[in-house]
Amino acid sequence: MIFLCYPKCTTCKKAQKWLDDNGVSYELRDIKENNPAYEELTEWYKKSGLPLKRFFNTSGLLYKSMSLKDKLPDMTEEEQLKLLASDGMLVKRPVAISGDTVLVGFKETEWQKLK
Helix, strand or coil, rough: EEEEEECCCCHHHHHHHHHHHHCCCCCCCCCCCCCCCCCHHHHHHHHHHHHHHHHHHCCCHHHHHHCCCHHHHHHCCCHHHHHHHHHHCCCHCCCEEEECCCCCCCHHHHHHHHC
């Protein structure tokens, strides 16, 4: 399993603690240092079944400073995925990828699927 997080993020810390407490093994990846590529994001988006907007860190400073709330509706999926691939701080975190399961954000009830 790949676990993408930002080490300073409190939600990521909670998710990592949950993974450790539940004995889930994972490969840790810092989303700021090793941003997901366009191809990875496209694959995860398709596997997740989630709306693409869920992959954006809508509470992040970068999202707000770029006025993405107003811009995203006019962008194509490809443009949005390329934008996400341009900076890890735009991506909602944590992200867990295990086989065909892709989880975005940390909701303990959803993460039970990883056990």
